[in-house]
Amino acid sequence: MGDQWRLQFGTSEAATEWPQLCTQFPVNCREAYERMRLHPLERAATEKPLSGALATRFVDGEQLPQWQIDISSGARLWYCVDEARRRVWLMAASAGHPGATVAKGKRSSRNR
Numbered sequence: 001m002g003d004q005w006r007l008q009f010g011t012s013e014a015a016t017e018w019p020q021l022c023t024q025f026p027v028n029c030r031e032a033y034e035r036m037r038l039h040p041l042e043r044a045a046t047e048k049p050l051s052g053a054l055a056t057r058f059v060d061g062e063q064l065p066q067w068q069i070d071i072s073s074g075a076r077l078w079y080c081v082d083e084a085r086r087r088v089w090l091m092a093a094s095a096g097h098p099g100a101t102v103a104k105g106k107r108s109s110r111n112r
Helices: 012-024 026-038
Strands: 006-009 047-049 056-059 062-070 076-082 087-094
Touching (some): 006 026, 012 026, 026 087, 056 076, 056 087
Parallel strands (some): 006 087
Antiparallel strands (some): 047 062, 056 062
16 A cells, blocks of 8 residues: 555545446546546646635545546546545546536637
8 A cells, every 4th residue: 555545435426427437438547546546636737626616625524625637528537635644535527527617608628
């Protein structure tokens, strides 16, 4: 285990949607899994902290920073990072772009 972070589901929806997403995008999901387990707070081309009202979320009694990983041009993972416990909470695994992150009148760029 060493330097790895513990990954847990933060919502029942994430637990249901994660296997479906892995079937649809196996390589990208494996890469995302490794990033969350090894470097959950490292900003990358497909990984970034969310901003505004989505920047933090209450999980297990703590206000935690919330991040996003782009799996494909529309699919996203949202996760929260508990640094004190070295725990990553997978909050959403969506094959479609989450509507909460789309700015009015703008289209998201293609990431992969």
